[in-house]
Amino acid sequence: MYDVLADTGVLVVHGMATEDHVAAVRGELAPYLEEAAAQPDDPDAFYPGLTRRLTALMHRSPMARELMMHPVVEALGERHLGPNCKTWTLNVSAALEVGPGARDQALHREEDLYPFFELPRPNLILASMWAMSDFTVDNGGTQVVPGSHRWPAGRVAEDHEIVRADMPVGSVLFWLGGVLHGAGANVTTDDWRYGMILTYNLSFLRQEENQHVSIPLADALQLPEDVQARLGFAQDNGDGLGFFDPRPVLGT
Template sequence: MSDLLHLPANTTPDAICDAIAEHGGVIIDDLLDIETLTTLEEELRPYLEACASGTNAFAGFRTKRIGALIARSPTSRRLATHPLVASASSQYLAPYCDHHQLHFSQAVAIGKGEGAQMLHRDRGVWGSTLTRAVETQFSTIWALTDFTHENGATRIVPGSHRWEKDRQPTDDEIASAEMRAGSVLLYNGTVLHGGGENTTIHERVGVLLHYTLNWLRQEENQYLSCPPEIAKGLDPELRALMGYTLGGPVLGFYSTPGAPGEGVELAPPEQLFENATPDATEPDAV
């Protein structure tokens, strides 16, 4: 079995970007404290308990997945804007876009008896026409529980982002992203990876917050998962990260539906929130 590089919590965006460029992924150890982990569990557990398991092998017949984390979980908002991770994402994707944006949010609980997920590249959500010269994603999996080989730690193939598309790994080329709760796996959209098999009696729970280029369609529709009536209470930086901003000179403008002469025409999304103030109950930064 291959090994995956680990970096300490006091690492730098430069070191993270270098590691992902070389290996396709890297683990940052112990980035969250126990209080943050406990709060995340409290915020997300009711939704996970109410959610049905997947209906196909890729989603996992014994795996639960929930979205809309920005709307549902104040602590997930802190993770999405974590200074180290968000800075590394912005830096890593900068050669391909003006700004990065939040691609999707999920909490994933891999249950006992779940099989290994098919190895895949996340960039496949846009089909096969996007050139490999453009890196599409900077992805994160935050460990809410310990990730072990036995409980379904994410499998990742270091270096496979540089392989020919059809090359398949041997068993000894696959690494298990084992990490303590509070650590985070960071990887790009081209590296082969997939959920692991859970042979234990315990769930393996992670929070997935992925970033992409501001000119690509997001996998999770942020404007439905976190509509304006909720987004108005968020920090402007987070709203912009979700896509409530122009993705270039004109990408993403809006006009107000309604009677002639009412509302705005061809306005930037920020104008919708001109009189909004962030929710005073927003937690401090991680």
């Protein structure tokens, strides 16, 4: 498991979530996703149209928080991010539905958020895509380019180097943050491909999704300490990074 991810930059693990757990997450997010209308496509936009997106999942779905802390994720984070930091944090949470007619998303790297580091970079991000419905090569299964985490800047993927995630509901596609990837096209099916992306970054880097605004402090402080820490509501293992004092202002 560890070597496959290190060597190819990509790994699929089946059976990570039960169908009941997937249904529970979907149920918790459904009222929010219903309001996330799919837009027509703009061919120049980074996000393809005919898709539905929802963020701030860790505030909205207690069952998704359990998946964020899955032991396999913890083990992969320890191995692939652990050597480069004291701890790691949730970087992004999003539910991503790819609807009929959606085009391929342009290939990109999660770690392009941090251009200070030259390619190929040390591991800064571990990404996971949870299959909340079956993923196929035709219905929008995520495109990934194995090995591209080791490519120099400027190398462009050729069609034969791109593979598309084909995995049953409850599986997870993992990839390292240097791997080229993007949502797949869904032009021949009537499916709504439903994925939940959770990415994790080294905790001394800024989180792409601002958890401190997405999750009110009073709610965050009710969560178990390990969950708070993964969300970034903790000081880095005893050093000064991220220190805080949650006591209220005197007299309030």
